[in-house]
Amino acid sequence: MLEQFQNHITNNLPFLKESKLLIAISGGLDSIVLTHLCYTLKFDITLAHCNFSLRGNESDQDENFVLEFAKTLNLEAFVEAFNTESYAETEKISIQMAARELRYLWFSDVAESLNFDYILTAHHADDNLETFLINLTRGTGLNGLTGIPEINDNIVRPLLPFSRDELERYTNKINLKWREDSSNASDKYLRNKLRHQVIPHLKEANPELLQNFKKTLQNLNDSIDIVDESVEEVLNRAIASVDEYQITYKISEFKKLNSPRAYLYEIFKDYGFTEWNDVIDLLDAQSGKQVLSKTHRLIKNRARLILTDLCHSEQSKESFDIKTDDKTCQLPIGTLFFDEVDAISESSKTIIFVDNDKLEFPLHIRQWENGDIFHPQGMNGKKKLSKYFKDEKLSLTDKEKVWLLTSEDKIVWVIGMRTDSRFKITEKTNHILKIEIK
Structure with a gap:
């Protein structure tokens, strides 16, 4: 030997x-x-x-x-x-x-x-x-x-x-x-x-069992090489986007396949999924339907499947308070900067200007909750955040990343998206607060 x-x-x-x-x-x-x-x-x-x-x-x-x-x-x-x-x-x-x-x-x-x-x-x-x-x-x-x-x-x-x-x-x-x-x-x-x-x-x-078993393993490994090449080709067509927290797939590419179940198994098996009938059903499910494993979840979002890690999908219970003299606040999505200015410049999704005298400190930062209502700047009246998100076509994972800046439970800013008209700058404004997310 x-x-x-x-x-x-x-x-x-x-x-x-x-x-x-x-x-x-x-x-x-x-x-x-x-x-x-x-x-x-x-x-x-x-x-x-x-x-x-x-x-x-x-x-x-x-x-x-x-x-x-x-x-x-x-x-x-x-x-x-x-x-x-x-x-x-x-x-x-x-x-x-x-x-x-x-x-x-x-x-x-x-x-x-x-x-x-x-x-x-x-x-x-x-x-x-x-x-x-x-x-x-x-x-x-x-x-x-x-x-x-x-x-x-x-x-x-x-x-x-x-x-x-x-x-x-x-x-x-x-x-x-x-x-x-x-x-x-x-x-x-x-x-x-x-x-x-x-x-x-x-x-x-069969006294030749082990020798024949070795041949079988070789044949199976050769087959895996073929499967891997085929799956790679499908992934190249199906993956729409990849970021730090999620992978998005085009459902249409899976539906073109003769055996979508086989490809879905090969693609998602390493993420802990076991209920394959439920995964297959996602292709035709209504938007928002999801399947969970112990570590990940797969979500139907219109014409997409979204794969995300469970540790990033659970809504954070963290919250932050902003005192009058605070200049920065570190959030999971970036850093907020607060600065009193004499005049406004062009605002954007990441920079807003509000009437400082209308704010009640300490301000509060938290993630959105069902039932939240705000008064979108540029619109008349109020609107439920859930309806606003639907109009903006936000996926479930997108919504989970939304944070709010509030003053006495009133929404000042859906951070990175829309301000509330109740705190806008007017001709009567004496003190302007610039808020920026980086």
């Missing part, structure tokens, strides 16, 4: 030979084999072991085994203990997910702080098959059926082409010892059920 591993590195991962590598080692078969192979080939390696404190004395024995193994090979080893159960409870996730998050966060921190080029994990071909079947049973798209990536940013998995049987034969040949995690014997977790109850029957039915 050593020769096969060396050939695999030379042909597919040659950059590892000259890199500083951090190996994630549990003490189990796969990570022990990976470490020994890299050590034998004289790679620049350091070990990192996580003690998740889940199996009492057994976890501590694993840690001691790794430290002894590192000492035998004269390798440096880092060890970190975690309170995994507490982390899982705090984050409201499973123990398995907690261990995964803690593991990769720590590996990343160590790699960054000590300038490791890559983190090596010991996933092998059987792990890949298990992941494929897990995703298949839970329901997934094409990407979920392509297995574990060999290279993912700075994480590399050099053992993916090799089976567990090959790893075991390697340890037997050179009499290499390793630790067996007792939790692997339990069928409590889906992965173990597949490993113990399903995959052995599949291998019995």
Whole structure:
């Protein structure tokens, strides 16, 4: 196996030979084999072991085994203990997910702080098959059926082409010892059920299962390349605008497609959406309809779909007070400047002039609310802000960015849009206040 591993590195991962590598080692078969192979080939390696404190004395024995193994090979080893159960409870996730998050966060921190080029994990071909079947049973798209990536940013998995049987034969040949995690014997977790109850029957039915599975993964990855190219072409036509907070798409471009559902899935799957029938229905829904994921939302706005981050969509409860002698005020949308002037110049959406004597300080700045009414300058009478926004064709996300300058609950300025006629400059005005948003 050593020769096969060396050939695999030379042909597919040659950059590892000259890199500083951090190996994630549990003490189990796969990570022990990976470490020994890299050590034998004289790679620049350091070990990192996580003690998740889940199996009492057994976890501590694993840690001691790794430290002894590192000492035998004269390798440096880092060890970190975690309170995994507490982390899982705090984050409201499973123990398995907690261990995964803690593991990769720590590996990343160590790699960054000590300038490791890559983190090596010991996933092998059987792990890949298990992941494929897990995703298949839970329901997934094409990407979920392509297995574990060999290279993912700075994480590399050099053992993916090799089976567990090959790893075991390697340890037997050179009499290499390793630790067996007792939790692997339990069928409590889906992965173990597949490993113990399903995959052995599949291998019995077809001894070439893993080899054929590798071919299938290659075919699926080739298909993904085709899909990605097609999706990119659609995005080039469909994206109308992109800014810091949202992406706007032309609905008409999706309706031209033979299978809009497939494209919508590929485009929006990474934003956490799962209710795909609702996403499809947005194409023909009335304006204002929206679909939420845990992190994002998709809104129908006339002939557009608007994608926005949820953290930017919730109306801010912040408010600001402006005292008589205040000259500036920092808002989420910019900075307001206040200056008393002797005469007015040309006003704009960002610069207004008001009668200072009509204002009651402190002024108040807040986001708009349903029921707000103002007297638009240049118009007779009053108008609901909601009606004004509709006339201005503001989208839901546009409205959420609107801030108001008020005086005793009277709107002075819909900031950046329209002033209120009750505070306009007249022939009787003695003191003029210039207000500007930058």
